[in-house]
Amino acid sequence: MIQLQFFARYRDVLGRDAEQMPWDAELRTLEDVRARLLARGEAWQVLAEQRLMCARNQELCNLSTPVVDGDEVAFFPPVTGG
Amino acid sequence: MRIDVQTASFDPGELLNQLHADHRGTGAVVGFVGYVRDFNDGDPVSGMWLEHYPGMTEKALADIVEQAQARWLLHEVHVLHRVGQLEPGEPIVFVGVASAHRQAAFEANTFIMDYLKTRAPFWKRESTPQGERWVDAKHSDEQALSRWQSPGESS
Numbered sequence: 001m002i003q004l005q006f007f008a009r010y011r012d013v014l015g016r017d018a019e020q021m022p023w024d025a026e027l028r029t030l031e032d033v034r035a036r037l038l039a040r041g042e043a044w045q046v047l048a049e050q051r052l053m054c055a056r057n058q059e060l061c062n063l064s065t066p067v068v069d070g071d072e073v074a075f076f077p078p079v080t081g082g
Numbered sequence: 083m084r085i086d087v088q089t090a091s092f093d094p095g096e097l098l099n100q101l102h103a104d105h106r107g108t109g110a111v112v113g114f115v116g117y118v119r120d121f122n123d124g125d126p127v128s129g130m131w132l133e134h135y136p137g138m139t140e141k142a143l144a145d146i147v148e149q150a151q152a153r154w155l156l157h158e159v160h161v162l163h164r165v166g167q168l169e170p171g172e173p174i175v176f177v178g179v180a181s182a183h184r185q186a187a188f189e190a191n192t193f194i195m196d197y198l199k200t201r202a203p204f205w206k207r208e209s210t211p212q213g214e215r216w217v218d219a220k221h222s223d224e225q226a227l228s229r230w231q232s233p234g235e236s237s
Contacts, residue, residue, distance in 0.1 A: 051219070058135070058137050059141070076203065077219070079201065079204055080216075080219050081203075082116055
Protein backbone atom coordinates (compact mmCIF):
# COMPACT_ATOMS: atom_id res chain seq x y z
CA MET A 1 0.00 0.00 0.00
CA ILE A 2 0.97 3.61 -0.59
CA GLN A 3 -0.37 5.95 2.11
CA LEU A 4 -1.52 9.05 0.24
CA GLN A 5 -1.99 12.43 1.90
CA PHE A 6 -3.38 15.68 0.50
CA PHE A 7 -3.19 19.10 2.12
CA ALA A 8 -4.73 22.57 2.01
CA ARG A 9 -6.35 23.53 -1.33
CA TYR A 10 -5.71 20.08 -2.84
CA ARG A 11 -7.53 18.42 0.05
CA ASP A 12 -10.48 20.79 -0.44
CA VAL A 13 -10.66 20.15 -4.19
CA LEU A 14 -10.27 16.37 -3.85
CA GLY A 15 -12.65 16.10 -0.91
CA ARG A 16 -10.28 13.87 1.08
CA ASP A 17 -7.17 14.23 3.21
CA ALA A 18 -5.84 10.68 2.88
CA GLU A 19 -6.36 7.31 1.21
CA GLN A 20 -4.53 4.07 0.56
CA MET A 21 -3.46 3.16 -2.95
CA PRO A 22 -2.71 -0.53 -3.56
CA TRP A 23 0.94 -0.90 -4.51
CA ASP A 24 2.09 -2.72 -7.63
CA ALA A 25 5.39 -3.04 -9.46
CA GLU A 26 4.42 -0.43 -12.05
CA LEU A 27 4.43 2.28 -9.40
CA ARG A 28 8.11 3.16 -9.60
CA THR A 29 8.12 6.89 -8.85
CA LEU A 30 5.90 9.63 -7.45
CA GLU A 31 5.19 10.57 -11.07
CA ASP A 32 3.62 7.11 -11.58
CA VAL A 33 1.48 7.62 -8.47
CA ARG A 34 0.38 11.02 -9.70
CA ALA A 35 -0.44 9.63 -13.18
CA ARG A 36 -2.81 7.07 -11.59
CA LEU A 37 -4.56 9.88 -9.73
CA LEU A 38 -4.78 12.17 -12.79
CA ALA A 39 -6.50 9.35 -14.70
CA ARG A 40 -9.40 9.44 -12.26
CA GLY A 41 -11.05 12.51 -13.76
CA GLU A 42 -11.57 16.23 -13.68
CA ALA A 43 -11.12 17.16 -10.02
CA TRP A 44 -7.80 15.31 -9.94
CA GLN A 45 -6.30 17.63 -12.58
CA VAL A 46 -5.44 19.94 -9.70
CA LEU A 47 -2.45 17.62 -9.21
CA ALA A 48 -1.20 18.59 -12.69
CA GLU A 49 -0.28 22.06 -11.44
CA GLN A 50 3.24 23.14 -12.33
CA ARG A 51 4.01 24.26 -8.77
CA LEU A 52 2.79 21.08 -7.06
CA MET A 53 5.01 20.03 -4.17
CA CYS A 54 5.43 16.49 -2.89
CA ALA A 55 6.97 14.52 -0.07
CA ARG A 56 7.96 10.89 0.40
CA ASN A 57 7.98 9.62 3.98
CA GLN A 58 7.65 13.19 5.26
CA GLU A 59 10.63 14.56 3.35
CA LEU A 60 10.34 16.96 0.42
CA CYS A 61 11.18 15.26 -2.85
CA ASN A 62 10.37 15.55 -6.53
CA LEU A 63 8.25 13.54 -8.95
CA SER A 64 11.18 11.40 -10.09
CA THR A 65 11.76 10.12 -6.54
CA PRO A 66 11.27 6.31 -6.33
CA VAL A 67 8.45 4.84 -4.24
CA VAL A 68 8.23 1.43 -2.61
CA ASP A 69 5.46 -0.51 -0.93
CA GLY A 70 4.55 1.04 2.43
CA ASP A 71 5.67 4.57 1.60
CA GLU A 72 3.78 7.66 2.70
CA VAL A 73 3.36 10.03 -0.26
CA ALA A 74 1.94 13.53 0.06
CA PHE A 75 0.92 16.05 -2.59
CA PHE A 76 0.35 19.70 -1.69
CA PRO A 77 0.32 23.23 -3.11
CA PRO A 78 3.28 25.56 -2.56
CA VAL A 79 3.73 26.20 1.14
CA THR A 80 2.74 29.57 2.67
CA GLY A 81 3.92 29.55 6.28
CA GLY A 82 5.90 32.16 8.14
CA MET B 83 17.90 23.61 18.95
CA ARG B 84 14.33 24.07 20.04
CA ILE B 85 11.40 23.53 17.64
CA ASP B 86 7.80 24.20 18.67
CA VAL B 87 4.64 23.79 16.59
CA GLN B 88 1.72 24.91 18.72
CA THR B 89 -1.73 26.53 18.78
CA ALA B 90 -0.95 28.66 21.86
CA SER B 91 0.29 32.24 21.54
CA PHE B 92 3.71 33.28 22.83
CA ASP B 93 5.60 36.24 24.28
CA PRO B 94 8.50 37.15 21.96
CA GLY B 95 10.35 39.04 24.70
CA GLU B 96 10.34 36.03 26.96
CA LEU B 97 11.66 33.82 24.14
CA LEU B 98 14.47 36.29 23.35
CA ASN B 99 15.56 36.37 26.99
CA GLN B 100 15.60 32.56 27.15
CA LEU B 101 17.98 32.48 24.16
CA HIS B 102 20.51 34.46 26.12
CA ALA B 103 20.01 32.95 29.58
CA ASP B 104 22.15 29.81 29.23
CA HIS B 105 25.02 31.11 27.12
CA ARG B 106 27.35 33.69 28.63
CA GLY B 107 29.48 33.58 25.49
CA THR B 108 26.54 34.87 23.49
CA GLY B 109 27.08 38.42 22.33
CA ALA B 110 24.16 38.65 19.92
CA VAL B 111 20.57 37.44 19.82
CA VAL B 112 18.50 38.18 16.72
CA GLY B 113 14.76 37.56 16.86
CA PHE B 114 12.19 37.63 14.07
CA VAL B 115 8.45 37.72 14.80
CA GLY B 116 5.85 37.33 12.05
CA TYR B 117 2.33 38.65 12.71
CA VAL B 118 -1.10 38.20 11.11
CA ARG B 119 -1.93 41.34 9.07
CA ASP B 120 -5.46 42.71 8.81
CA PHE B 121 -4.92 43.28 5.07
CA ASN B 122 -3.66 41.11 2.19
CA ASP B 123 -3.78 41.38 -1.61
CA GLY B 124 -6.09 44.40 -1.44
CA ASP B 125 -8.67 42.90 0.93
CA PRO B 126 -9.32 43.22 4.65
CA VAL B 127 -8.50 40.01 6.54
CA SER B 128 -10.52 39.16 9.65
CA GLY B 129 -8.83 35.89 10.56
CA MET B 130 -6.48 33.15 9.43
CA TRP B 131 -6.31 29.36 9.64
CA LEU B 132 -2.87 27.75 9.67
CA GLU B 133 -2.71 24.15 8.46
CA HIS B 134 0.38 21.95 8.60
CA TYR B 135 1.61 18.41 7.97
CA PRO B 136 2.01 16.91 11.48
CA GLY B 137 5.18 14.85 11.70
CA MET B 138 6.80 16.34 8.62
CA THR B 139 6.59 19.91 9.90
CA GLU B 140 8.86 19.35 12.88
CA LYS B 141 11.37 17.39 10.77
CA ALA B 142 11.42 20.04 8.04
CA LEU B 143 12.08 22.81 10.58
CA ALA B 144 14.83 20.80 12.30
CA ASP B 145 16.44 20.15 8.92
CA ILE B 146 16.46 23.88 8.11
CA VAL B 147 18.02 24.70 11.50
CA GLU B 148 20.68 22.01 10.96
CA GLN B 149 21.58 23.58 7.62
CA ALA B 150 21.95 26.96 9.35
CA GLN B 151 24.11 25.41 12.08
CA ALA B 152 26.36 23.94 9.39
CA ARG B 153 26.92 27.39 7.86
CA TRP B 154 27.29 29.59 10.95
CA LEU B 155 28.58 29.07 14.48
CA LEU B 156 25.40 29.36 16.54
CA HIS B 157 24.93 28.92 20.28
CA GLU B 158 21.20 28.35 20.20
CA VAL B 159 18.30 28.43 17.74
CA HIS B 160 14.59 28.49 18.57
CA VAL B 161 11.89 28.16 15.91
CA LEU B 162 8.25 28.39 16.98
CA HIS B 163 5.36 28.29 14.51
CA ARG B 164 1.71 28.46 15.42
CA VAL B 165 -1.08 26.48 13.76
CA GLY B 166 -4.88 26.65 13.93
CA GLN B 167 -7.06 29.75 14.14
CA LEU B 168 -5.34 33.16 14.42
CA GLU B 169 -6.62 36.73 14.54
CA PRO B 170 -5.06 39.90 13.04
CA GLY B 171 -2.32 41.25 15.27
CA GLU B 172 -1.42 37.86 16.71
CA PRO B 173 2.12 36.52 16.35
CA ILE B 174 2.43 33.51 14.00
CA VAL B 175 6.11 32.66 13.93
CA PHE B 176 9.24 33.25 16.00
CA VAL B 177 12.81 32.60 14.90
CA GLY B 178 15.51 33.39 17.44
CA VAL B 179 19.23 32.88 16.91
CA ALA B 180 22.01 33.32 19.47
CA SER B 181 25.65 33.66 18.47
CA ALA B 182 28.88 35.30 19.62
CA HIS B 183 28.60 38.12 17.07
CA ARG B 184 25.77 39.83 15.25
CA GLN B 185 26.58 38.97 11.66
CA ALA B 186 26.12 35.22 12.09
CA ALA B 187 22.92 35.79 14.08
CA PHE B 188 21.40 38.15 11.48
CA GLU B 189 22.35 35.96 8.53
CA ALA B 190 21.26 32.67 10.09
CA ASN B 191 17.92 34.18 11.08
CA THR B 192 17.26 35.36 7.52
CA PHE B 193 18.37 31.99 6.12
CA ILE B 194 15.99 30.11 8.42
CA MET B 195 13.03 32.36 7.56
CA ASP B 196 13.75 32.14 3.80
CA TYR B 197 13.72 28.33 3.94
CA LEU B 198 10.81 28.13 6.38
CA LYS B 199 8.66 30.15 3.96
CA THR B 200 9.42 27.92 0.99
CA ARG B 201 10.17 24.45 2.42
CA ALA B 202 8.21 23.93 5.65
CA PRO B 203 4.72 22.41 5.18
CA PHE B 204 2.41 25.19 6.42
CA TRP B 205 -0.54 26.66 4.54
CA LYS B 206 -2.53 29.82 5.32
CA ARG B 207 -6.24 30.21 4.66
CA GLU B 208 -7.55 33.71 5.29
CA SER B 209 -11.05 35.04 5.97
CA THR B 210 -12.05 38.04 3.83
CA PRO B 211 -15.41 39.76 3.14
CA GLN B 212 -15.63 37.54 0.00
CA GLY B 213 -15.16 34.38 2.07
CA GLU B 214 -12.32 32.00 2.85
CA ARG B 215 -9.34 31.72 0.50
CA TRP B 216 -6.04 29.88 0.46
CA VAL B 217 -3.09 32.25 0.36
CA ASP B 218 -0.97 31.92 -2.79
CA ALA B 219 2.76 31.36 -2.51
CA LYS B 220 4.81 34.37 -3.57
CA HIS B 221 7.39 34.00 -6.30
CA SER B 222 9.57 36.51 -4.42
CA ASP B 223 9.85 34.07 -1.51
CA GLU B 224 11.25 31.39 -3.82
CA GLN B 225 13.62 33.92 -5.40
CA ALA B 226 14.92 34.90 -1.95
CA LEU B 227 16.55 31.47 -1.66
CA SER B 228 18.94 32.22 -4.51
CA ARG B 229 21.09 34.35 -2.22
CA TRP B 230 22.00 31.23 -0.22
CA GLN B 231 22.67 28.97 -3.17
CA SER B 232 25.78 28.48 -5.22
CA PRO B 233 25.27 28.61 -9.01
CA GLY B 234 23.63 25.46 -10.35
CA GLU B 235 22.14 24.42 -7.01
CA SER B 236 18.36 24.30 -6.95
CA SER B 237 17.24 23.07 -3.56
